[in-house]
Amino acid sequence: MDFEPIAGTEELKKEFEDFFREVMKDAPPGWENSPEDLETEEGWAFHKKVQREMGKRGWLALAWPKKYGGLGKSIFEQLTYNEVRAYYRAPGWDLQGVGMLAPTLLAMGTEEQREEFLPPIARGEVIWAQLWSEPEAGSDLANLQTMAVRDGDDYILNGQKVWTTGAHRADWAFALVRTSKELTRSRGLTYLLFDLKSPGVDVRPLPTMSSHSRQVESHFNEVFLDDVRVPLKNRVGEENQGWAITRATMNFERSGLAGFGALRHSLDELIEFCKETKWRGKPLSEDPLVRYRLAEIAVCIEAGHATGRHLLWGQHKVEMGGAPGMGMVPRASSMKYFASELSQRFAYVGSQIMGLYGQLKSQSKWAPMSGRFERAYQAAPGGNMAGGTTEIQKNLVAWTGLELPRA
Ligand SMILES: Cc1cc2nc3c(=O)[nH]c(=O)nc-3n(C[C@H](O)[C@H](O)[C@H](O)COP(=O)(O)OP(=O)(O)OC[C@H]3O[C@@H](n4cnc5c(N)ncnc54)[C@H](O)[C@@H]3O)c2cc1C
Incomplete structure (x- = not known):
C-alpha cells in the first residue's frame, strides 16, 4: 500500500480537526464515547446531534459512491476522517450501520437495497442493530x-x-x-x-x-x-446462503472494532500526566518502569495503526466490487485480536500508573483523568468477546492464515 497522502488530505484533516475540537466542547462531563456514555439522555442527545452534523456534511459516507449519499472521496480521506474522529472520542458513527451493514450492502446487496437503505445511513437518520x-x-x-x-x-x-x-x-x-x-x-x-x-x-x-x-x-x-x-x-x-454474507459483515465488524485513534489520545494524556505528576520527589516520566511501559504501548499502537490502514485499504477494494476472498479473514481477525488485547493491556498499564486515585470517576482534581483507565479496564473483557472472542480470532488466523487444520 502507498501511504503517501493524496493532495488535499492535509486541508481536509484540518477541517475535521476544527469540527471535532469545536463539537466536543459540548460533550457531557466525563465523556469517553463508551457505550455507557450513550445511555444517559444527555449522552444520547449529544450522539444524535453529532451524527446529524456529520450526516449533513456527508462524512458518514465519505468514500461511498455519490448515488448512495456518499461523497465519492478516496480511502485516504476516509482513513484520515476515521483517525481524527476516533482521536477526539467523537460519537455519531454507529458501528452496526455505517461500519458493518453499509459496506456489506455495497459489496453484496441488490441495487434496490442499496438505494433504499444506504442514503438514510449516510444522513445519520437510521440506526441499525x-x-x-x-x-x-x-x-x-x-x-x-x-x-x-x-x-x-x-x-x-x-x-x-x-x-x-x-x-x-x-x-x-x-x-x-x-x-x-x-x-x-x-x-x-x-x-x-x-x-x-x-x-x-x-x-x-x-x-x-x-x-x-x-x-x-x-x-x-x-x-x-x-x-x-x-x-x-x-x-x-x-x-440459505446467508453465511457468506455474514462472513463479509464479520470482517467489516472486526476491523471496525480496531480503533487506534482513541488509544493514541489516551496515551498522549497519560504521558502528560506522567510529566506533571511527582512520585517520591521525581516526575513519573523519569521512572524507568513507567517509561518502558509507555514506550511498549506506543510501539503497539503505531504497529496496529499501520496494519489497520492496510486492512481498510483492502476492504475498500471489496466494497467497490472486488472479491472478498479468504485473505481478508486472517487480516481482520488478527486486527481485532491485536486491538482488543492491546486495549486491555493499556487499561491495565494505565490503571497501575494512575494508582488508586485513578479509580475515582469524578471531575475533581483528586480524580486524575476522571477514572478513564478504571472504566477502560472494566470494558476491556467485553471488547475481547464482542465480534468473536480472542480464541475464535486465533482459531481463524491458524486455519485461514497459517493453513493449519481447521479446529
Ligand atoms: C460488548 C459486546 C457486544 C456484543 N454485541 C453483540 C451484538 O450487537 N449482536 C450480536 O449478535 N452479538 C453481540 N455480542 C455477542 C458476541 O458476539 C458473543 O458474546 C461472542 O461471539 C461469544 O459468544 P458467547 O458469549 O456465546 O460465548 P461462548 O461462545 O459460549 O464462549 C465461551 C468461551 O469459550 C471459548 N470458546 C468457544 N468456542 C471455542 C473454540 N472453538 N475454540 C476455543 N475457545 C472457544 C470462547 O473463546 C469463550 O472464552 C456482543 C458481545 C459483547 C461482549
Missing part, C-alpha cells in the same frame, strides 16, 4: 435456532436473540436466521433486514458489569421475535 447471537449460539454462531418460515411474499420469524448492542435505540436490524432444518448448520441460514418497530418484536435490557457500576441503563438487550413478518425483498443474498 446486529441480531446474530443467541443463548446457544455465540462462538458457534452456525448453531442458531431462530426460524424464518416462508409465507407468501414474507418470512415469519420466531426465536430469541441476545447480547444485542443498542437494540433499544436502533430503528432497524440485520439478522441471521434459520430457513432450513434439513440443511445443517451454516448451510441453512439466511440474512434478513427488518424494522425493529414491526409487530412481534420485544426488546428487553440486560445489565452489564460496567453499566451497573456507572448506574446507567445497559446498552445490551435480549430481543424476542414472535411471528415477526419480514418481506422477501429484505433478504440479502439467496435463501
Whole structure:
C-alpha cells in the first residue's frame, strides 16, 4: 500500500480537526464515547446531534459512491476522517450501520437495497442493530435456532436473540436466521433486514458489569421475535446462503472494532500526566518502569495503526466490487485480536500508573483523568468477546492464515 497522502488530505484533516475540537466542547462531563456514555439522555442527545452534523456534511459516507449519499472521496480521506474522529472520542458513527451493514450492502446487496437503505445511513437518520447471537449460539454462531418460515411474499420469524448492542435505540436490524432444518448448520441460514418497530418484536435490557457500576441503563438487550413478518425483498443474498454474507459483515465488524485513534489520545494524556505528576520527589516520566511501559504501548499502537490502514485499504477494494476472498479473514481477525488485547493491556498499564486515585470517576482534581483507565479496564473483557472472542480470532488466523487444520 502507498501511504503517501493524496493532495488535499492535509486541508481536509484540518477541517475535521476544527469540527471535532469545536463539537466536543459540548460533550457531557466525563465523556469517553463508551457505550455507557450513550445511555444517559444527555449522552444520547449529544450522539444524535453529532451524527446529524456529520450526516449533513456527508462524512458518514465519505468514500461511498455519490448515488448512495456518499461523497465519492478516496480511502485516504476516509482513513484520515476515521483517525481524527476516533482521536477526539467523537460519537455519531454507529458501528452496526455505517461500519458493518453499509459496506456489506455495497459489496453484496441488490441495487434496490442499496438505494433504499444506504442514503438514510449516510444522513445519520437510521440506526441499525446486529441480531446474530443467541443463548446457544455465540462462538458457534452456525448453531442458531431462530426460524424464518416462508409465507407468501414474507418470512415469519420466531426465536430469541441476545447480547444485542443498542437494540433499544436502533430503528432497524440485520439478522441471521434459520430457513432450513434439513440443511445443517451454516448451510441453512439466511440474512434478513427488518424494522425493529414491526409487530412481534420485544426488546428487553440486560445489565452489564460496567453499566451497573456507572448506574446507567445497559446498552445490551435480549430481543424476542414472535411471528415477526419480514418481506422477501429484505433478504440479502439467496435463501440459505446467508453465511457468506455474514462472513463479509464479520470482517467489516472486526476491523471496525480496531480503533487506534482513541488509544493514541489516551496515551498522549497519560504521558502528560506522567510529566506533571511527582512520585517520591521525581516526575513519573523519569521512572524507568513507567517509561518502558509507555514506550511498549506506543510501539503497539503505531504497529496496529499501520496494519489497520492496510486492512481498510483492502476492504475498500471489496466494497467497490472486488472479491472478498479468504485473505481478508486472517487480516481482520488478527486486527481485532491485536486491538482488543492491546486495549486491555493499556487499561491495565494505565490503571497501575494512575494508582488508586485513578479509580475515582469524578471531575475533581483528586480524580486524575476522571477514572478513564478504571472504566477502560472494566470494558476491556467485553471488547475481547464482542465480534468473536480472542480464541475464535486465533482459531481463524491458524486455519485461514497459517493453513493449519481447521479446529
Ligand atoms: C460488548 C459486546 C457486544 C456484543 N454485541 C453483540 C451484538 O450487537 N449482536 C450480536 O449478535 N452479538 C453481540 N455480542 C455477542 C458476541 O458476539 C458473543 O458474546 C461472542 O461471539 C461469544 O459468544 P458467547 O458469549 O456465546 O460465548 P461462548 O461462545 O459460549 O464462549 C465461551 C468461551 O469459550 C471459548 N470458546 C468457544 N468456542 C471455542 C473454540 N472453538 N475454540 C476455543 N475457545 C472457544 C470462547 O473463546 C469463550 O472464552 C456482543 C458481545 C459483547 C461482549
